[in-house]
Amino acid sequence: MSAILAEKKHLFSCWDRLKGQIRDKIIILFLDFDGTLAPIVEKTGLAALPEETRKVLEKLSRSPCFRIAVVSGRMLADLKQKMNIPHITYVGNHGYEIEGPDINFRGLIPPSMNEAMGFIRENLNGKLASIPGVHIEDKGITLSLHYRSADPENFKLIKRIFNNTCKPYLKNNQITVKSGKMVFEIRPPVVWDKGKAVLWLLNKWKRVLGGDNVFPVCIGDDVTDEDAFKVLKGKGVTVRVGQERDTAAEYYLGNQEEINQLLSLFLESAA
Ligand SMILES: [Mg+2]
Known part of the structure; x- marks a missing residue:
């Protein structure tokens, strides 16, 4: 076990202290x-919210002691359909689309971006068509290239095709690119991400509910x-799922079962 990993604490080992911190607060x-909420599956379209998680989220969403925002890289419409729970704020496309009670936000996208995205999509579709297991997900404002199901021998080739296709548009500042777990993403060249969206929402809730009354928790x-973990440092609790060493999160949880347990603990603490 590395020194960095040893420093990161399992959230449940600090629960008693945390319970004191959140007493009488509205937890965001x-x-x-x-x-995080839904298990990773090979075909992203088949991902689903487990029934147990749905039940506890529904209860949390009806409690005045909580505000919930589901923050995802998925398209807003897709995320809303998968979640299908009212009174929750949905943040889609890494923050470019936000919708919830009293909120309807769409990020500013330069017109040149739409044209660039059209060319890139067409190019990637053409060049990657012969490589099995590659899936291009068109999310409107952003585009994701998933290669989870591809042969690992082709990973380098896929990356090269992606980089070469994006290069001219990156140079002209028409797009930005990010990589995640077995996915490359193309986004608008606007400095906006999950962190900025989370901070924007947190400040909005602070204004409405009172800055001292809210306590953010991010998983x-x-x-x-x-x-998101970075912007919440020192402001609340940040939790990374799994044993990732290189993280700004203060705590970790082992798996989705533990997330369900945590959500239930929050519910109990507010009772
Ligand atoms: Mg995730």
């Missing part, structure tokens, strides 16, 4: 979807969640 839960499993 920022929750990632894939790999995620992937590189893109790190932006």
Whole structure:
């Protein structure tokens, strides 16, 4: 076990202290979807919220002691359909689309981006068509290239094709690219990410509910969640799912079962 990993604490080992911190606070839960609330599956379209998680989230969403935001890289419409729980704020496309009670936000996208995305999509589709297991997900404002199901021998080739295709548009600042778990993503060249979206929402809730009354908790499993962990440092609790060593999160949880347990503990603590 490395020194860095040893420093990261299992959340349940600190629960008693945390319970004291959250007493009488309104807890704002920022929750990632894939790999956090829902198990990762090979075909992203088949991902589903487990029944047990749905039940506890429904209860939390009806309690005045909580505000919930599900923060995902998925398209807003897709995320809403997969979750299908009212009174939750949904953050899609890594923050470019936000919708919830009293919120309807769409990020500013430069017109040149749409044209660039059209060319890139066409190019990637053409060049990657002969490589099995590659899936291009068109999410409107962003585009994801999934290669989880591809032969590992082709990973280098896929990366080269992706980089070469994106290069001219990157150079002209028409797009930005990010990589996650077995996925490359193309996004608008606007400095906006899960971290900025989480902070924007947190400040909004602070204004409405009172800055001292809220306590943010953020749970995620992937590189893109790190932006959110960073902005919440010293402000609340950050939890990375799994044994990732290189993370800005303060705590970790082992698996989705433990996330369900944590959500239930929050519910009990508010009772
Ligand atoms: Mg995730």
